[in-house]
Amino acid sequence: MKVYTQSINFNASATLLDFTQKKVESLTKFHDKIVDAEVFFKLENSSDKENKITEIKINIPGNELVVKKQFKTFEEGVSTAVESLKRRLKKSKEKLRDSLVS
Template identity: 35%
Template sequence: MDTNFNYVHVSASERLEEFTKTKLDKLKDRYEFLISAEVFFKTENSTSKDKGRIAEIQLSVPGPRIFASSNEENFEIAVSKTINDLKTQLQKKKEKMQTH
């Protein structure tokens, strides 16, 4: 699966990319219809010190694209929560595809 990483007001991190790729590879193994992924890492200037690290992932699949985003205190937690949201959406899509 092709994975593109985009950084908005964040410096690139190979460790973060590897962490995200590992999580996405697990999704690819489970949902073979995945085509590609666009991953965005952003920082948000907020007054709250708890959050501000945003991970957005957009998956290309047959039909409409699937998107999820999380805003957490660090990128690893944001990626994990985003992946969990995507799993839910992918499971629904897989069930819908099986009924057709």
């Protein structure tokens, strides 16, 4: 699966990009028809400590799943977003299986 990453208002480190790649690629265990993933990291200009926004968009045939999280660190955002996407991918696959059965 191809994972596209884009960082807005800063340059993402290689460790963050590697971490993101591994986490997002783990989603292929939950849905075998994932086309690609787009990850956006945005640094918000605010005094708030939780100013790091992570948005992950997963493209599957006929659907697009988007999760947006805001945390103190991008790693925390990626981990939480991936967990959320795991649940949504499982639901999506169950719906697909149910529609094929009926």
